[in-house]
Amino acid sequence: MSETKPPLAAKPNISHWDFPQDAQSAETYQLLLEELQKHFIDVQRNVFSLPAFDAFVSRIVGSFHNEAWALFRVFLDGRVYTTSTAASSFNVALCLYLFSRAMGWSEEHQTLLIRGALLHDVGMLFLPPSLLLKEGKLTEKERVLLESHPSVSYEKVRQWGESFEATQIALQHHEDWNGAGYPSCLAGEQIHPWTRIATVAINFVARVTQRRYRNSLVGYEAMKQLVKDQGSRFDPVSVKDFIHSLGLNPPGSILLLSDGSIARVIEMTSGNILRPRVRMLIDSFGNAFRDDKGPLLDLNDTPKIFIARPVNFQDLLEAGEHQTAR
Secondary structure, rough: OOOOOOOHOOOOOOOOOHHHHHHHHHHHHHHHHHHHHHHHHHOOOOOOOOHHHHHHHHHHHHHHHHHHHHHHHHHHHOOOOOOOHHHHHHHHHHHHHHHHHHHHOHHHHHHHHHHHHHHHHHHHHHOOHHHHHHHOOOOOOHHHHOOOOOHHHHHHHOOOOOHHHHHHHHOOOHHHOOOOOOOOOHHHHOOHHHHHHHHHHHHHHHOOOOOOOOOHHHHHHHHHHHHHHEEEHHHHHHHHHHHHHOOOOOOOOOEEEOOEEEEEEEEOOOOOOOOOEEEEEEEOOOOOOOOOOOOEHHHHOOOOOOOEEOOHHHHHHHHHHHHOOO
């Protein structure tokens, strides 16, 4: 007689799951972010040291090479949270590194892209804090001041002798594919190719970090919005390549699989956005694996198991409580 699988609603409470294998990466993420913040303070004080920044970029590149997916999971689940210019720039650099590696870019171009991402928004450092913190509609004067920051970023990046590509990311990162952006209302192929993919990453990071307490659907929802906005705000090819690199359900997402099991996305493996490598949290018989001790499963190797849908921990908890109450 075959074993009967319990319904999804009867599975264990996983609302307070922890992922200890990402703990060391969370510490690395925090240290790198704090160091970038110090460089940005130097920018504001006009004592920015390019040799010191060069050494910092080398450390970032080394960390990305060694643990990029783990750092991305730390970013996605909000384990280290801040909405600072330094944090958004770091997260954009991380996303663009994963993109460039998946797309087969040379290490030299990967490093140049990371540098451009880290420095693209330095113009924001010279805006009044009251403007950045303001809620509600901006006045016309405030809007003009805010929209000046790409030009300030461009001048700073050019002054420091960064690559032409980095200057274009700094200047154009608020240009829209349909010409509705700023500061120059560029459209389509008038926008530099590196900027086109950078704007996708910038928007993804902004959407993921809109709220402090994130749910496990946040990456999937951000990817869906990118698809919705392709052809208007974003270059469709850049959107396709970005999702190809990070997945429709990016690392850190929680998935219900077709056999009734629950798994967490660990990394993309082959560019197939529907076949990531996952770690089992709850198997198809309701057995829970805590402390990152569940088996790893490459969905490329299990053609009979596929992603049913992304899920949120809280949804599963509420479903379990409803089932118990019945």
